[in-house]
Each structure stands twice: as structure tokens, then as C-alpha cells.
Amino acid sequence: MRKHFITAMGFCLVVAMAACDSAGKKTEEVDARADSANMSDTAMATMPADTAMYNAAxxxxxxxKADTVVTGMAKFTRKGNKTELxxxxxxxxxxNSTVAVHFHEHGDCSDEGKGAHGHWNPTNEEHGKWGSGKYHSGDIGxxxxxxxxxxxFTVETDRWTIxxxxxxxxxxxxxxxxxGVDDYKSQPAGNSGSRIGCGVIQKM
Structure with a gap:
């Protein structure tokens, strides 16, 4: 009887050790999958922004503003190494008057156009007249x-890409x-008056 009891205990011990080993392997597999998922998430988070080029926008x-009707369309077409507006x-x-048009940093027309923030000026130049001396890349005029x-109005330039x-x-x-009218000298925006119209440039 004692011999059978010892044999039974030994068998239970072997089964328990096998179960622990199996559980350990499963835990390692789960951890490995989690690590793999985390690595994928990290890779996705660090992927560069879309730098694709398009032909039209x-x-x-x-x-x-409620008291001023403004309608318009800006069409952009890629032509060789330049973009035409x-x-x-x-x-x-x-x-019978003149208005000023500029590109602004953000495509956000909220708060009467103030959501667009300041002029788009990626080259960090002073505000000025398009094609003359220093000027912002968004200084249409x-x-x-x-x-x-x-x-x-039509203009073509190599300062823009779609x-x-x-x-x-x-x-x-x-x-x-x-x-109002852009005086081409006041900084940073030419003293051009309030924002009466707004649009967002989007790919076509």
C-alpha cells in the first residue's frame, strides 16, 4: 500500500511539473505576441507622414461673415516642376475695388477665418510682394x-507642390x-483688413 501511495505522489508531481511548464510556455507565447504588437504599434507611430505627390488640388x-457674400474656387495643377493656380x-x-488673397498656415475656417492662423511662410521671410524681393510663399497679393x-487670376511657381x-x-x-488692400510692406501681413472669405486646399 505504501509503495502504491509513493508511486501515485510521484505521478502527480510529474503531471504538475508538466502543467507548469506548459503554462510557462503559454505565458511566454502571450508575452511574445504582446511584444510583437507593441513593436508594430511603435513602428506605425514613428512612420513618416504621407509625402506623396499629387497632380491636382x-x-x-x-x-x-454674415454681411458679406464671398464665393470662389482655387484650382491647382502640377505642370512639370511647377504648380499653377x-x-x-x-x-x-x-x-470695383481690390481685395488681398493669401495662403495661411492651417486649413481651418472657424472663427471667421481666424482658425487659419497666420500667413504660410515656410521659408521664414518677411511679408512682401509676390515675385519681388522677399515674400512669403503664401503672399498671393x-x-x-x-x-x-x-x-x-493665374500664377505659376516652383515654390508650391501638391x-x-x-x-x-x-x-x-x-x-x-x-x-482690404495689401500694402506689401507692413509686417507680418500687409495690413490687409479682416478675413471675409476662406477655403481649404485639398487634393483632388
Missing amino acids: SASISGT QLTLEVPKKA NIKLDKDGKAT GGPEKTNILNRGIIVHS
Whole structure:
């Protein structure tokens, strides 16, 4: 009887050790999967932002103030190593006058356009006149409206890309129409008046 008891205890001990070993292996497998998942999460978190280049973008422009109707469309097309802007604008209240147009840092038209923050200026230059001396990459400048408050404007430049490097990427920038004239010298924005129109540049 004593011999059978010892044999039974030995068998139980072997089973217990096997169970512990199996549990340990399962724990290691779970930990390994968790580590793998954490590594994947870390890799995803550190992946660079999308730097893809696109051929076209646009921004639909609308008014930011209840008392001023503003409509417009900005279309961007990649042509070789340059990007072309074709802008149409209509501000009936400002017929036969001039308004200023600029790109701003953020594509956010909230709070009457103030959500767009300041001028887009990736080269850290002074505000000025487009194509003359120092100027912001977003310094489009003054647009003359006709007797119906309408205007068209076209410009082509290698300072913009549709996607790509942060220094030239116009995607998700704000395009702002100001109520006044840009004097091309006052810092940092040309004393251009309030923000009466706003749009967000998005890929097509």
C-alpha cells in the first residue's frame, strides 16, 4: 500500500511539473505576441507622414461673415516642376475695388477665418510682394474685382507642390480673402483688413 501511495505522489508531481511548464510556455507565447504588437504599434507611430505627390488640388472659397457674400474656387495643377493656380473670385459687395488673397498656415475656417492662423511662410521671410524681393510663399497679393465684383487670376511657381515636402506642400493650407488692400510692406501681413472669405486646399 505504501509503495502504491509513493508511486501515485510521484505521478502527480510529474503531471504538475508538466502543467507548469506548459503554462510557462503559454505565458511566454502571450508575452511574445504582446511584444510583437507593441513593436508594430511603435513602428506605425514613428512612420513618416504621407509625402506623396499629387497632380491636382482645389479649394472652395466661401464667406466668413454674415454681411458679406464671398464665393470662389482655387484650382491647382502640377505642370512639370511647377504648380499653377487658377483663381476665380466673386465678392459683389467689393465691386470695383481690390481685395488681398493669401495662403495661411492651417486649413481651418472657424472663427471667421481666424482658425487659419497666420500667413504660410515656410521659408521664414518677411511679408512682401509676390515675385519681388522677399515674400512669403503664401503672399498671393492683391486681386482687382470688376464692376460685378468678379475676378480671375493665374500664377505659376516652383515654390508650391501638391503634397511632398513640408516646405512646399500647399495641401491643407487655408486660402484667405481679405477685405482690404495689401500694402506689401507692413509686417507680418500687409495690413490687409479682416478675413471675409476662406477655403481649404485639398487634393483632388
